[in-house]
Amino acid sequence: MERNHEEFERLMMRIVDGVGTPEERAAFDSHAEECEECRGELADFQELKSGTDALRQRILASARLEAIRPGRAVRGLQAVSFGLILAGSLLLAGLGGYHFFTSEALLSVKLGTGAVGAGLLLLLTWLLAVRLRGAGQDPYKEIDR
Numbered sequence: 001m002e003r004n005h006e007e008f009e010r011l012m013m014r015i016v017d018g019v020g021t022p023e024e025r026a027a028f029d030s031h032a033e034e035c036e037e038c039r040g041e042l043a044d045f046q047e048l049k050s051g052t053d054a055l056r057q058r059i060l061a062s063a064r065l066e067a068i069r070p071g072r073a074v075r076g077l078q079a080v081s082f083g084l085i086l087a088g089s090l091l092l093a094g095l096g097g098y099h100f101f102t103s104e105a106l107l108s109v110k111l112g113t114g115a116v117g118a119g120l121l122l123l124l125t126w127l128l129a130v131r132l133r134g135a136g137q138d139p140y141k142e143i144d145r
Helices: 006-016 021-036 037-069 072-100 107-134
Strands: none
Touching: 006 021, 006 037, 021 037, 072 107
16 A cells, blocks of 8 residues: 555654554655655654653653652651651550550450551551662662763
């Protein structure tokens, strides 16, 4: 099937975006061998896409960097908040544990509640470990410089 020049221009965008099929790529390459205008446009669009992709990666990396490295005031507020939450949680857990183990509740209720509490504690521990591991990493390391 013979395609006209406008169809090849639309096909070029699929090729640049990397979504063209191998058959479409072969048809475009065959046309581009004879059409200097399409060869030039393809090179221009590929260069433009490369630049915008690199810019997108820098923007995403900066967003990750800002999320990982908050300012001094934010870090101080986070430390105080975390300390208050930890102190309150320990106090409530101790008081709740005392009342829980001294009550006349059924053993199955005590075991079930203990399992839920242990699961929540493991999940919190995992979450903190993941956050602490990622805090010192360079988000730009995956970007070609």
